[in-house]
Every structure is written in C-alpha cells, then in structure tokens.
Amino acid sequence: MLGETGPLEQENASCNPEEETPQARYLRQVSIWGNSAQRLLQHARVAIIGSASVGAEVAKCLLLSGVNDILLVDDARTTVADSEQNFFLPPEAVGEWRALALAQQLQRLNPFARIQARVGSARTFAAEWTSHQRLSIVIVTESTQSQVQLVADRCWEATTPLLILRVEGLVGYITPQFPEQILFQRGQHPGALSLDCLRAMRLIQPFETLTAWCLQRFWPLSQWDEAQLAQIPWPVLIVLARYAIQDESSLHRARTWDREIVRTQAMAAARRAPVQTSERNESFTEGFVEGALESPQRAISECCRVHDAVPGDERDPGDNTDESTDSKLQLDQNQRAEALLLEEIMERLREWQTNRRLSNWTQALAMLRRLANATDRMEPSILRFPLSFRDETMTRILRAIRVLSDQRGWPVCRELDHLSGDAVAVAALKRLYQEQADRDVEAVCEFLKSEDIDSVQGDLIPTHLVRRVCSNLFFMTVRRTRRYSFLNGCGASIPSNSERLPQARRSAGWFLALHAYDGYQESTTGVQGDADHSIGLLNEAQRLAESWGWSSDLVTPDHVRHIQQTAGRAEPAMAVMLGALAAQEAIKLIIQRFEPLAGNFGIRRARQYGLLC
C-alpha cells in the first residue's frame, strides 16, 4: 500500500536544481525555515490514521505547508454527524468511506500532492507497513488503546516519529514518541552569534588557506593606519594573533610541541571511542530520558554523565578500563592546553590594541573570552551523544568526520554571519570558508568511499547529506522521548519540578479521565450522563492512576463528569487547534528544525495549559 521509494532516492530527488529557487506559494514560510527544510517537507511521507475532523485538520495543515505525500487510513463510512463536524466531509459524502472522501476533498488544497486512502484500521496499517517503506512520521488521531500501542511499537522499532492525539469535547492531548531525532538547529537563533557558530569558524585551529590569506592580505599590521585597522574583520585579528604566537618559535617551541603531543594522544583516544552505534546503547537511552523530558539542557548534561560513566570495556571491547581513564585525562589536558592558547591569543591582541579602541578588536576579544569561558569541550556536541542509529548512513558520516578531524580539524561552517568591516575582505573571507567547506565535504565523501564496509556502499551516501551534516556539525543535537507504553502511563510522568506542578497536575487529571473514558468505552457501551457509569469511570481513572504509579487524587469527580458531558459533543475549534498543533510538531520533526515537543501536551479549552512530562 505504501510506495517503495527509499530515503536515498527521495534525497536524490531533492537535489533537482529547479527547486533551488523559492516557490511563490511557500515564500512566506521559507523565510522561517529556509529552502532546504521546505524541500524536506515536500519530500516527506506522512501517514494519518483516522479521518474524523482532527485527522482532517492535521492533513489540511500539512498539505498547505507543502507535504506532497499523505496516506489516510480509516475504516469508517461518513455519517451525517461527520458532515456536520468535519469541514472536509460535505453532506454529499455521507455513506462513502471517510478516507476516500477526505482524500478527494483535500486534493484541492495542494494540487501537487499524492493523497492515498486505505480503508482499514490502525491494525491494518501496522500489518501492512514494512520497514523498507520509509515514512517520515505517523500520526494517530483515533483508534483503540491496543491498536495505538501496536502502531507505537512498530514506529519505535522503525525509528519513525509518532504523534498520538486525541480530542474529546473540550479536552485533548498530544503524545509524541521518537526514539531518536537529530535536530539541525541552525537558523533557530537568527541574529545571535552563538558559541557553536564561533567554534564552527575554527579560528583557533585555522585551516591553511585561511592563515595564508590573512597573512598575505593583512600582515604585518604595522602597514595600516587607524582607519584601515578598524576595517579588518575581527576573525582575521584572531588568526593573525594565533600566527604571531606560533611564529615566536624558538621561545615557545617546547610548549607547542608538548601541546601537539597531547593533541595526538587525545585524537588517538577519540579514535578508539568512535561514535557509539548499535543496540547496546539502548540501556542508557532509558536512563537519560527522565532528564530529556524535564529540560533539554539537563538532558544533555545527563546524557554526557551517563555516557562518561559507562565503563571502558563496555564502550569498546578492545580497551581496558585503565586506558579509558587515561584518554579522559588526556582530553582534560587537551582542554587545558586550549585554554592556555586562548589566553595567549587574547594577551597578544591586547598588546596590539594599546591606545586604540577599535570595535573589531573589542569584538575579537569578546569572542575569545566566550570561547575561554565555555565549560564544555571544543568538539561538536553531536559526537558526544550516545547514538543508536538504525540509520547507518548518518552514523558513518559522523564517524568519518571524527576520524578525519585528526588530520584536518573539524569541518567548517559554510555560512558566516555578522561579519562587518571592509566589504571586499568580508566577501573574500566568505569565499575562503565556502571553499574549505567544499574541501571538507569532499574529504569526508572520499573517506566514506574508501571504507570497506558491506552494509551501505560508501559511494551511495549522498553528498548533499554529507554537506548538510558537515556544515551543521556544531549545531546538531539529538532529542528523544520515552517509549510509549499504555501500561506505563503512556510515557508520561508528573514532573517533580515545583514551578510547573499545578498545571501538570491539572492536565494529568484530564489525561487520566480521558484515558479512563476510552478504556471504559471499549468495554461498556453508552457511558453518557449515567450516574452509575460516572462512578465506574472514576474508579477506572483511579485504577489507571495507581497502575501508572500516579497519585489517585489527580482525577476528581469533576473531571469525570466533564468528560461524560462533553464526550461526543462536537467542538470544532478544539479539533482545528489540536490538529494545527500536531501538524506543527510533525513539521518540526520532518524539517529537523526548532525544538520539538518531547513530553505529553494536555490542552483544555485553550485557556489552561499544562505539560505532563
């Protein structure tokens, strides 16, 4: 039922040069996430289970945004109630299969789209979906608990992101699930020169052509007058200062040599511990997810801690524990050496600065200080994550970059922002970086081709993917959610964080009531309004709370009564709102930009909000 196009094929299609220019249709959104993200969106394949109003609203937003390949799965026929609640199922469609009618109606929103319909349940979908049929994301809008669990398991195994959403009356929630999601975060903080940007410029270990150009164009500085000095782009100053230190070789040779030794050792250690792959990391994936849902920052540090705590023999069977401790020591030493070097460069710049107060000098010093004050290591954080990709391509690219960094340093960032000064010099500097970035990409591709690994042919790894990884290396991060498990609170937990506790408790009550309602309805019929059922529902909700390890006073009779009264009542606004939110989350996961929702999101009437984490 799904097409056979693999991810690589799709990626190749996206290299079509015709698509490089922004299409007028998507102009207003391309200015938010850029052309490459828009291309990802247009080559995404999305499955939406459920064709009631929420499912239709999700599909509508995705189609308008440019998703061109959508599969609708639904096993019901259109009723009169559907035609009143679902904008995209008109009265004429009553009696038809919902999925088919919806596919036909939605086509109008995006003439380029291929909208397929499958008459079947979530179970049908899970059974027919084979792992080589690549889906960008699966969205479940209505189904039974057991079938949701089935789809969730399939998605987890296939590392496909999943969004589960549910609206009933004025209450609703979105539960995301993705075992691993790489984010290319560049473009998220426009206007700020972040620490990552700074590192990606590689000024402390400048590449050869950069040093050569800076020297040839600006050295010695004594030839310039004050006005000319003020026009030198600030990165040049750092490179020149770095050069001047090295130049005084007779005095400092011993020290530099020491540093080189440390570096070589560190690199050797790094090579022994390449990017983590495969299943064995699953165990500490579980451990770190607690933190991931609290806050991304904490998640990262948590993750590093867990990663570091893994004994050496588990990390690489060949190493023993002593050696691993050694390499850690060397890394620390390396870090100290970096700090020392930064101090020296700053010192040199200050010497040169005497009597002058030039803004480019101030900026260069400020940037160096930021590098020196940074607490973590200079290397890209993506390599510190214990990855467990099934996507071997990405893992191999990262490993190649790691190995090559010994010889050539980290790949540079392609785009330089916020450079001021002499326009010609800035343009030349930009060109230098572009050329170096191209060389870096080429080197990684060469390395991949030369590698002797059977599973993925090196020359099948698309160059543009390598380019994307290289130029985003310092900005990439990984996000994860817990695995969805109905028996285990659907992957949700109440945060211990006191600040958000009241809201989280409130949403937890609704979350419980709604799940209890669903479970109760599966076993009984006609729960509306009846007082007996009301008690039954409350009991069911409290039983759920206990089995999830939550406090049973989270759910109150009010919650239950409200659910009972509003269930089945059409709240068109809620469907549109939650549909839009889910579509937005899907887009974020597809384009790998912006921070995705990583915990449970509960919403009630758009006035109260809460995050269950």
Add this chain to the structure above:
Amino acid sequence: MVALESAPPRSSSMETRREGWLPPKSFSSSAMAFEPKCDAASASETERVARSMRVLVAGAGALGCEILRTLALYGVKEIAVIDMDVIEESNLNRQSLFSTENIGQSKALTAAAALRERFRDCDVVGYHAAIQDMPLDFFRSFQVIVSGLDSVEARRWLNSCIFHIARPVGLESARNASYAPVLIDGGTEGLAGQARTIRPYETACIECTVDLYANEGTQYPLCTVVGTPREPEHCIEYAASALWPSQHNGSLGPLDPYNAEHIEWVYGRARQRAEQFGIDGVTVSLVKHVLQHSVPAVATTNAFIGAACALEVVKLANGISHPDATWLAFNGTSGICIQSLHIDRRRSCPICGPESRITIHMSGKAPLRELVELLRTHPELRCRNPSLVWAYRPIYMSAPRPLEEVTRQNLDKPLNQILIGNQNAENSAEFILTLTDSGLRLSREMHLILH
C-alpha cells in the same frame, strides 16, 4: 503590565480596585464559569445562542479563513466577511478556503462563496472593501467583530471604531448601554501568535498596548544591507531603501510596493547587486515579499489562532469567557507554549483611558505647522491625519481636500495669531481644541497651553 499567570484570580485584577471604572457588562458578566461543571450544563440552549449571533470577520486572510470555517462548524448562521485584498499565490500556503484557480479573485467574496457552498444554510455575506470605507452603522449591526487583520494601523482603526459605537454619548451611557460590541483580535507571526478579547472599558484595548506591536519598519539592519549583504533580501532592501531615493530624486514619488513598475525597477537593481556579491535567489515574488514587509506565516499557527478566536466567540455567546485572562499568547518554536495573560488597561490610553485628556505646552510664536508635526510624532497619539477645531472653527483640516486647501494657509501662522485667547493671562493662555484624526477615527479634547 503583563501578568504571567495562566488564569489570574478575579480579585487580583487592578480593574476592580479602581474607583469609577466600569463594572463588567457584556456577554460575560455572569462569566465566572471557568469551572468544568458549567460547561455542558445547557448545551442545547447555549448552542442556540451561538447560532443567533451576528458576527463580522474583518480580514479574509489565513486567520479569516480559519475563523470563518470554525464559526460555520459551530452553526453560526449570520456572518459577514470584509477584505479588500485579492488572492495571491503566496497566500495558498495557509489560506484554506482558496485554491490555485482563485488567484486574482477577491478574498472576501471567494471565502463567502466557499463557505456557502459547504454550508447551505449559512448566511455569509462577503464585502470586497476596506474596513475604513464602511459606515459606522455597518459595524453597529454586529455583536462580535473578529479581526484577522494584517496591519497595526487597521487594528487601531477598528479598535477606535468599536469604541465609537460603544460610546454614543459618553462614558455614563456606555455603562448603561445594553449594546456593547466585543472585538476579538487575532494575530500571528511565524510560529508565534496571539488572540485577545477586547470588551470596551473592561479590558485593555489595542491602543492601551500599542507599544507591544512591532514597528512596521525595515526588517534588516542597515549596516548589513549596505555593507555585507548575505541574503537576496538584503540586496532588495538595498535597492529599495538606498538606490530608489537617490536615483529618482522624488520624480517618481515614494516607492509603492504594489506598483508593478516600481517592483520591476527594484528587481533589476537588486539582481545587479546580488550578482556583485555572488548571491542567488532574487526573484520578483521575493521583491514583492520584501517590499510589502510580509510577515512570515504558516498554516499551523494561523489555524490555531483562528480557531482560538472562533472559540472565544462561542465562549462569549455562552457566557463562559474568562473575565480576566483575555489574552492568549502562543509560541510554537520551542515545544508548545500557550499562556493566558491578564493585561491592565492603560490609564492614559487615548481611546479608553480615564486620563486621556492631552495637554500640550508650546510657544505662542511657534507656527501651527509645528503643532501638527508634534501630533504626528507624539508617542501617545501617533496621529496620521490630524485635524484641529477650536470654538467650532476649523484651524487645520487634513481632510477633505477643499477644507485642507482653505486651512493650509494657517500652517505658517504663529499659534498666538490664530488662537486669540484670554488677554488677561500674563504669561500663558489655555485653549481647548478638538483633535480628530480621519486616519485613526480619533476624537479627543486637547488642552493647548501657549507661553
């Protein structure tokens, strides 16, 4: 001034403590009903209320489409929609009632037709016009006005219009009036948006918080545009803001972002500059996009905010609108963040504030022109076309044109020659003038003190 609380308790409101301020009186006067028990109690009855409402949707853009769609789904039968724009291709990434074959047609008429086709018994009327061109009586015929407008100026205009129809004679009668229109205003920018309810004299109005709206000026830092262009947008901005004024010396007048010739000119120059710096991607549609200062817009945020506005209408009709937290703020860049805020009214708000009397001190020797200029740049007033009347005599009228021509000669006269006041005062004289602004529908008492 912004209280960061998801649902502030009623008693914490500044409003209730202020003496002389109006008690809430509108749909929501019985509206403490934020507890679950009141929701569905009389569903059939409240739905009937929603259905009997007359709602005006100002703006048939992305927000307008979603508001209309959702209102119709709720069964609202009498809806009017007004918009002066036509459908462009760059609208189709979010405006759910239009498709490719509608390009070039009126947004309001197309949206109304689409809605009528889907809901046979829904009485939707489209008006292809600017809101500013409609008579006040038109607005008076609606109980709720929902705005999905795209400019701050249009919002300010609509806001003052609501107060005009809510305040036929004065504050006292507004208090007792049975009719009080409500304005629900939605706005989005990229992945963020807001929806707010304005109940005249109860909640902060647009003018109370006019500072919160971003300046609709240039979006790109000038130093980048001139010195180090990196993006095609920078080249376009350079052509428009640096080359256009210098090369035309005003012969073609100011740059009109909707004039095809002007766009073509800017496109040519931007292309040249982009080639110099090796930048790709300058296209005619991008030129339009930059010149018209288009705000980034996506389907999802607009659907969310549009539906939130429509839900607000329904809640208003059912008396379950939150009395205090009238401002919903949404941000989707980092997870999902939705907050309900309470915002205090501004006492010095020129539209609704009790201290809205303006006093201006000037030298009697200064020409009238200086006063008019001051009114245009005044941080609280920000007049567009100010007109001044003193003792039933027009001093300066910026519209209509014949009056402008007659009163223009006053501009260069010193103020103390135009306003002949109390001769007894030794150092200063106070004059009470009426200030009106046809651009903003503003009418205020101004105390001018001449020294």
